[in-house]
Amino acid sequence: MKFLTKINQRYLLTFSLLLVIISVVGFFVLRFVLISGIKEDIHDKERMIEKEIKNNNLPNLYPIIETRQISEQQIIEESFKKIFIKDVVDDGEEEPFIEYTNTIIVENKHYLIILRHSLYEYEELMKAISIPLLLLIVLSFFVSYITSRKFNKTIWKDFEKNLEEIKNFSFEKPGAINLKATQIEEFDQLNKTVETLTEKLQNDYQSLKKFTENASHEIQTPISIISLNLEELLQQNISEKAMELVVKTRKVLTRLSDLNSKLLLLTKIDNRQFVDQKEMVINKLVQEKLDEFSPLITSKNIKVGFKNDELLKLKMNEELAGILINNLLANAIQHNNSNGKIAIEISKTSLKICNSGLNNDLTNNTIFNRFTKNNSQSLGLGLAIVKQICDTHKFKIQYLKNNLHCFILTKDSEL
Amino acid sequence: MKVLIVEDEIDLLTTLNNFLTKENYTCELAENSQIAAEKIAIYEYDIIILDITLPDGNGIDLLKMIKQSNIRAGVIILSAKNSLDDKITGLDLGADDYVTKPFQLSELNSRINAVIRRHKFDGNNKITFNEIAIDTFSKEVLINNQPIILTKKEYDMLLYFIVNKNRVLSKEAIAEHLWNDNIDLADNFDFIYTHLNNIRKKIKTNGGTDYVKTIYGVGYKFTDR
Numbered sequence: 017m018k019f020l021t022k023i024n025q026r027y028l029l030t031f032s033l034l035l036v037i038i039s040v041v042g043f044f045v046l047r048f049v050l051i052s053g054i055k056e057d058i059h060d061k062e063r064m065i066e067k068e069i070k071n072n073n074l075p076n077l078y079p080i081i082e083t084r085q086i087s088e089q090q091i092i093e094e095s096f097k098k099i100f101i102k103d104v105v106d107d108g109e110e111e112p113f114i115e116y117t118n119t120i121i122v123e124n125k126h127y128l129i130i131l132r133h134s135l136y137e138y139e140e141l142m143k144a145i146s147i148p149l150l151l152l153i154v155l156s157f158f159v160s161y162i163t164s165r166k167f168n169k170t171i172w173k174d175f176e177k178n179l180e181e182i183k184n185f186s187f188e189k190p191g192a193i194n195l196k197a198t199q200i201e202e203f204d205q206l207n208k209t210v211e212t213l214t215e216k217l218q219n220d221y222q223s224l225k226k227f228t229e230n231a232s233h234e235i236q237t238p239i240s241i242i243s244l245n246l247e248e249l250l251q252q253n254i255s256e257k258a259m260e261l262v263v264k265t266r267k268v269l270t271r272l273s274d275l276n277s278k279l280l281l282l283t284k285i286d287n288r289q290f291v292d293q294k295e296m297v298i299n300k301l302v303q304e305k306l307d308e309f310s311p312l313i314t315s316k317n318i319k320v321g322f323k324n325d326e327l328l329k330l331k332m333n334e335e336l337a338g339i340l341i342n343n344l345l346a347n348a349i350q351h352n353n354s355n356g357k358i359a360i361e362i363s364k365t366s367l368k369i370c371n372s373g374l375n376n377d378l379t380n381n382t383i384f385n386r387f388t389k390n391n392s393q394s395l396g397l398g399l400a401i402v403k404q405i406c407d408t409h410k411f412k413i414q415y416l417k418n419n420l421h422c423f424i425l426t427k428d429s430e431l
Numbered sequence: 432m433k434v435l436i437v438e439d440e441i442d443l444l445t446t447l448n449n450f451l452t453k454e455n456y457t458c459e460l461a462e463n464s465q466i467a468a469e470k471i472a473i474y475e476y477d478i479i480i481l482d483i484t485l486p487d488g489n490g491i492d493l494l495k496m497i498k499q500s501n502i503r504a505g506v507i508i509l510s511a512k513n514s515l516d517d518k519i520t521g522l523d524l525g526a527d528d529y530v531t532k533p534f535q536l537s538e539l540n541s542r543i544n545a546v547i548r549r550h551k552f553d554g555n556n557k558i559t560f561n562e563i564a565i566d567t568f569s570k571e572v573l574i575n576n577q578p579i580i581l582t583k584k585e586y587d588m589l590l591y592f593i594v595n596k597n598r599v600l601s602k603e604a605i606a607e608h609l610w611n612d613n614i615d616l617a618d619n620f621d622f623i624y625t626h627l628n629n630i631r632k633k634i635k636t637n638g639g640t641d642y643v644k645t646i647y648g649v650g651y652k653f654t655d656r
Contacts, residue, residue: 229512233484236511240533241442247536248446250599250649260648263601270603273533311610315622335516 020168027164031157039150046145050138051114055096058116058131065129069122079113082130086119091126094118098135111136174198182210186291187221225287232280239273278397281339282386285404290333298328299362301341312349319357326364330427332409340405343398344369344423351421359420365427370420383415432547433457433475437467437493438482438509447480450536456543464488471497476504477550478543483510483521491520498525505546509534535604537595544594560593561655562639574639584609585630592643592653601650627651 065083068075074083079101095117100110112135120127178195185193193214195207246266250259284290306313306320313320330337348358348371356372382388384403387396402423406413412426434456438444441462448458459474461467464485471479471493479497483490494506508521511532518529527546530539548556548567556568564573570586572579581589591608592600602620609623631641644652 230484233511236532237440237443240511241440241446243533244443244446244450244536247601247604248450250601256647259599259646263649266601266603269533308610311622 020165020172023168024161024165027161031161035153035157038153039146042149043142043146046142050141054114054133054135054138055116058114058133061131062116062118062120062129065131066120066122069120069127074127079132081132082128084128086126086128088126090128091119092117092128099132101132112139171198171200175203178203178207178210182214185214187218187288192218221287225289228280228283228287232276235276236273239269239276243269243273275397278401282397282401282404285336285401285408288408290336290408293331293333295329295331296334296337298330298337298341298367299324301337302345302360302362302367305338305341305345309345309349313358316349316352317355318349318352321357321359323359323361326362328362328364328367328427330409330411332405336405336409340402340425343402344425347371347398347402347423348421357420367425368422370422372419373421384413432477433459434478434480434543435459435461435467435470435474435476435504436480437461437464437485437490438480439463439484439486440482443482446536447539450540451543454540464490464493467493468496471502471504472500475502478546479504479506480539480543481506481508481526483508483512483517491524494521494524494526503550505543505550507539507542507546535601535607537591537598537600537604538608541591541594541608558590558593560596560642560653563589563593563634565590565593574634574637577637579633579637581630581633582626584626585633588626589630592651595653596642597652597654597656599646599649599652603650605650 061081065075065081069083074085075081076083097115097117099113099115101113102108102110113132114135116129116131116133118129120129174196175198178198181193181195193211195211198204198207243266246262246269249262254262302322303324306322332340344367345358348369351373352358352371353373358372359368359370361368361370384399386400388399403413405411406425410428412428414424414426416422416424432455434451436444436447436451436458438447438460439462444460444462448460451458456478459470459476461470464487467479467481467485470476481490481494485493490508490510494508497504497506505527506525507528507530508526509530509532510517510521521529527549528542530542544558545567556566558565558567562575564576565571565586566573567590572581572586572589587609588605591605602623605623606620609626627643631643635641640655642653642655644654646652
């Protein structure tokens with residue numbers, strides 16, 4: 017729920033409750049005040065009638081005043097009640113009255129007094145007061161609700177703009193985050209905190225990135241020097257045995273350099289340094305890589321079946337797409353038997369690469385781990401890179417084994 | 432041919448200098464971008480070999496400066512960063528080629544030659560070795576002035592051999608040159624032999640000499656000595 021909606025909801029709820037309470041209390045207070053006025057008036061009349069009775073007068077004015085002498089048995093307790101009486105003067109409509117009944121004793125004689133007071137006036141007054149009052153309360157409520165809503169919206173607009181800015185913030189993009197000043201202390205404080213935080217993160221990220229790259233560079237340079245010197249050594253007149261040693265050393269050196277660059281690649285994927293994405297046609301890539309690998313495939317005499325009827329398009333980084341297909345195919349060739357086979361199947365949503373190979377029990381869980389390898393020649397990083405690429409692009413990669421080893425890449429249908 | 436090598440690693444600088452001098456280039460050395468910038472401003476070079484990571488500045492900035500001042504030299508970038516982005520940036524800025532560390536001298540030599548050939552449009556596209564002549568513009572190979580037909584890979588291989596004549600070339604280096612880095616997953620390079628045999632056959636049937644010597648356990652050497 018949005019902050020604004022929540023606030024408004026609370027506001028609405030509290031205000032409505034308050035409104036009901038104020039109206040109910042107001043109604044009763046008003047009624048009490050008016051009724052007590054009427055009752056006081058009646059009591060005043062009662063005293064006047066008492067005086068009249070003392071003067072041997074029994075005033076009667078129906079329906080307002082009724083007095084008569086009663087016997088001791090007929091004594092009635094003092095009471096007020098509401099009654100309806102047909103209007104005698106007007107059109108005979110029933111009108112509300114408050115009726116006061118009491119017995120008074122004057123010179124040892126009992127007199128029944130019934131005083132009635134029309135409530136018509138009172139009800140009109142109640143209406144005349146409570147309706148405008150109610151209207152006023154409701155109106156002020158709506159006005160304040162709407163204006164606060166509007167104010168809130170303008171106040172939150174800058175905040176929401178800044179939130180969007182934070183959402184779109186990426187370490188990859190150069191430059192600091194640009195947040196709008198809101199002129200509200202809390203928001204500006206938040207902005208400042210976010211700005212300091214992102215700046216620090218950006219700096220940390222950049223230095224980490226630089227460090228990894230520089231470390232890799234620093235390693236590649238000595239490797240280059242060793243490699244070049246070995247190459248020069250080959251050009252000298254050295255014995256066959258020495259040459260063999262040079263060649264062996266060079267091979268190990270190549271592995272070292274490979275390891276270095278692949279670990280760097282993994283770190284770079286981890287750091288999400290491959291940002292640019294575009295639609296890659298996987299079929300085309302697979303075909304290109306197959307052509308590139310053709311000398312290896314031919315030298316191992318591997319039969320390749322390529323089911324290439326549907327186009328698989330994946331939105332991904334170009335470089336990573338190349339590496340992904342390269343590693344999957346390289347894996348299928350490297351771990352294949354001589355005279356083995358590779359079966360590639362592309363559908364609109366998946367890429368399946370199967371290869372024959374040793375009948376070992378690789379499991380889905382460990383095969384994508386770093387440095388999982390079954391021969392010392394490979395580095396055990398190729399499939400880890402594949403997994404990492406799939407993870408960052410939210411593709412699913414699976415390993416299945418029937419009589420062939422199969423790797424299945426599936427494009428998430430929701431994406 | 433005058434070459435300027437810009438490289439901060441002294442060992443690498445020396446090795447490159449020794450190698451290129453042996454290949455009959457006149458080399459000048461710069462170990463940082465300031466020296467390099469001074470030399471570029473004063474002298475003319477045919478080729479500049481430029482390490483992208485220099486202690487006193489980015490090689491890319493130096494490249495920008497070279498291209499802005501309209502210097503005709505071919506630029507080959509040396510970099511430890513094997514990333515597409517860096518390559519594209521380098522080539523977009525006008526570098527002629529991009530070599531990733533670690534590299535082989537024979538490979539660098541081939542690239543330098545290719546850049547030189549590309550820069551000399553004025554005629555000399557011919558590379559000759561005794562009776563073999565290669566026109567790198569039309570990609571034609573002549574043996575005693577008789578054209579022979581080679582596949583693309585065979586042509587590339589022969590050119591690589593001739594450019595790197597008298598050098599022992601390991602199978603790995605040849606494979607890497609012809610099929611990129613990915614080939615390193617091969618545990619044997621016998622497939623090179625097939626291509627090489629085809630070249631030998633085609634040259635011999637056209638009256639040429641087989642200059643390719645097998646160096647056991649290592650690779651091959653193209654030589655008439």
